[in-house]
Amino acid sequence: MKLRIEHSTTYRYACPVALQPHRLMLFPRQSHDLNVLATSLRCTPEPRLDWAQDVFGNVVATASFADQSDTLTIAVEMTVEQCAPAWPVFQIAPGAHSYPFTYSDEDVMDLGGLLTPQHPDENGALARWARGFIYGVPTDTLSLLKDINSGIIGAVAYRTRDEEGTQSPLETLAEASGSCRDIAALFIDAVRHLGFGARAVSGYLFDPDVPEGDVGSTHAWAEVYLPSAGWIAFDPTHGKVGSAELVPTAVGRCNGQIMPVTGGYTGGPADFVGMDVRVSVTQV
Template structure:
């Protein structure tokens, strides 16, 4: 499947302000089932751009601005080929078919912080909730992960949030609602409390059943590492497993590390008048 992604972000200010350096993560990650065919990134006003890869291998553009402006427009367009299967078969190492299992010492060292919960759980509520899905002394590993993925969708109502940041897993469970990034953060900490290596993913969602105008959006989900099978995508917002219709842009230890645009300006808070975001994901 060949897709075109158009992502436009516009920031408006009530007077000309000095823009601080911005960090942009807008180019998807290529993989065995995703090939980038072309990409472009345009900014107005023009910026000095420097490209690099961060510690996770994400492609990051650092933009520096010379002149004050009352508007910043960021436009990204990518054409790619997505070959992820709708019903993938994961070839998990025999020793990891049943939970609990142990990662190798090499895997433990490499996973590092991706094994440690991101948020405080002083009373063990998240850990207890995650363990409630374990039905016996030994359970099928993939079935357990699927059950927790679906369990979050049952326990939490999706709610679009314009506020910045991510709710803590305790807050998401308590109020029983949250955005896709809140639900992903809850899933990730559940995984880590159970001893799994898990990471946050940001990117785009393509919905082939929607109209061409509404077929795409920015999205957040999670990935869990299983020996031999590697990183497996879990999207609790939509109860989905696997990378079909998901286009990853960046991975990280937590959502705060993988926001599409990070930056600021020198001026008063009231100088900012608003922002607009438009995302179009369409099949070619």
């Protein structure tokens, strides 16, 4: 399946302001089931671009601006080929088929902070909630993860949330609602409390059921590491497992590390007028 992705962000200011460097994580992560065919980046005003890879291997562009401006537009266009199967079969190591299992010493060392919950868990409430999905010991590892992934839908309703940042998992459970990044953060900390290595993912979702012409959006989900199978995608917002219809751009320990565009300006709060984000993901 070949997909075309268009993503533009426009910032508007009341007067020309000095633009601070902006960190861009917008380009797809090529893998065995995602082939990046073409990419382009356009910024107005034109910046100096410095390219690097972060500790997770994400492609990061830093845009530095010499001139002041009352608008900033960052636009990318990408064409990718997504070939992940809709019904994947995961080759999990025999020793990890049943939960609980123990990661090897090497895996524990490499996973590091991806094993540690990010948010405080007052009185162990989140850990108890996660353990509620364990109906017996031992139990099937993949079935347990799928139960948590689909069970979140029954506890949390999706809602668009324009505020910056990510809710804590306990806030998401208390509110019984959250954005895709909030729902992904809940899943990640829940499975970390059960001893799994998990990481946050940002990118795009292709939804074939959306009518042609509707705008798309960026998306957030999670991945869990299982021996031999590697990183398995879990999208708790939609209750799906596997990478089909997902286009990852960045992975990290938490959502705050993988925001598509981060940056600022020199000036007062009243100088900022607004921001427009447009995303389109279409099959070609």
